[in-house]
Amino acid sequence: MSSAPNVYDAEPIPEAARSEIDRLLQSGDLFRYTAPQDAPVALLEAEFAELMGSRFALAVSSCSQALFLALKTLQLPRGAKVLVPAFTFAAVPSAIVHADCQPVLVEVGDNYRVDMGDFEAKLTADVGAILISHMRGHTSDMDAIMALADQRGVPVIEDAAHSLGTMWQGKKIGTLGRIGCFSFQSYKMINAGEGGILVTDDADIIAQAIIMSGAYEHNWKKHPVVHDRFAHWQNKLPLYNTRMQNLSAAVIRPQLAELARRVRDGLANHDYVAGLLNGSPWLDVPAPLLPETRAPDSIQFNLVGLDSDEQAVAFQEAAMARGVSVQVFGLSENNARAFWNWQFIPGEMPDLPQTRAMLMRACDVRLPARLTRPDLDYIATALIDAVADVMAEPRAYGT
Incomplete structure (x- = not known):
């Protein structure tokens, strides 16, 4: 492709x-x-x-x-x-x-x-x-x-x-x-x-x-x-x-x-891409809990070893240059999934360091059930190559 x-x-x-x-x-x-x-x-x-x-x-x-x-x-x-x-x-x-x-x-x-x-x-x-x-x-x-x-x-x-x-x-x-x-x-x-x-x-x-x-x-x-x-x-x-x-x-x-087919295909697509991404030392797709059988239409993974925000942003940009849009939840300005942006909640916002740390390196990619195997290969390869490019040049990102 x-x-x-x-x-x-x-x-x-x-x-x-x-x-x-x-x-x-x-x-x-x-x-x-x-x-x-x-x-x-x-x-x-x-x-x-x-x-x-x-x-x-x-x-x-x-x-x-x-x-x-x-x-x-x-x-x-x-x-x-x-x-x-x-x-x-x-x-x-x-x-x-x-x-x-x-x-x-x-x-x-x-x-x-x-x-x-x-x-x-x-x-x-x-x-x-x-x-x-x-x-x-x-x-x-x-x-x-x-x-x-x-x-x-x-x-x-x-x-x-x-x-x-x-x-x-x-x-x-x-x-x-x-x-x-x-x-x-x-x-x-x-x-x-x-x-x-x-x-x-x-x-x-x-x-x-x-x-x-x-x-x-x-x-x-x-x-x-x-x-x-x-x-x-x-x-x-x-x-x-x-x-x-x-x-x-x-x-x-x-x-x-159509739901049963979409669930079946969505799970197969997710698990196929997860297996490829987990082959990279810098990408980690968390495993489901044992009692859970998921019905995903997207994939989430964590950046491992990308210690600076600059590296994480560089990964996003490298993936986008390959045509794959990645959202790092905590690094997207005014992201509606980052709790610190919920200023409408009455009272003082809690610190929540564990959730904050996760959001700063957790990535989100659309993965609809209708995608074909070549589509999935393209997305996974783009993500793996993008993070490899970033980690091959650490000095460019202040580390």
Whole structure:
């Protein structure tokens, strides 16, 4: 291959979506509550719940809104503390702030997973909830997290935006906690441009979430679930109008059948490239935890022995010169994944030296499931050659 592969375009939307979209455009029926039943959004919810093995699902406008609604359904007091990993996207602590709660950032190790010592130390009696973000699809020790949460009686929400299709101990990520939240944003396994969905087995949680999502008056009757709980919550909850509209559901539904293939191919692609990168003394792809079977659409690796920021930046530039874009999380200005840029969090920002050190040398490369073996070889070779070039000339980088 003479040129770098395009890693940004998504797979084509299945043809089945197009006829449904055309039908919706002809009718103008885009609002989920116009039809008395079987609107595309309602069908998506039933199909997604079945896919996940969950009792209930609610489709909304984004994963951020799913996280926000999840927190609101817990009826936490204003200012309640919510534990969240310090390695995540800014939208996750933003959802906590939006829900009038206080994010408490937990250290993350160089394998991108929650540091369990810091987690346990910060799981104090005044913590109202735990929001575990499986950032970039990396699963923390959910056995230990759930054991501590259950012991303390603290509810767990899973941010599974990057983890649709990931398994833990044979169970689907997003179904381990009380509520799981997923994304349909463009770079996720299922692409609707925007969109999100939450799943739960709790009747009161889904009843609250449906009403708050914008099921005003008696539109909740068009949800074929928990009608015995809606009357309890009628007129007692604010409406946040986070609904998904029918066009998004029409784009998503045919892709559910593609998920298993995308997960299979994405994992094979990731592991193939990881094996090549780990052959370099300067690149390290952390291994998954033993109970975890991942569903990746990107690859993360650490720079080893590149002790200065100048060397890390030089690596980025050398890779880009070969057509491969690399993001070093902590060295990208105003990066939304670097916790020190979350200045919207109330109070003093914690130091978190372990997470900071990881972010300063952790790299991120897109690796969509549709890539071919020559594409993967090109990307891996470009990364390996780029770091070799940098390490061959240490004096140029102040070492």
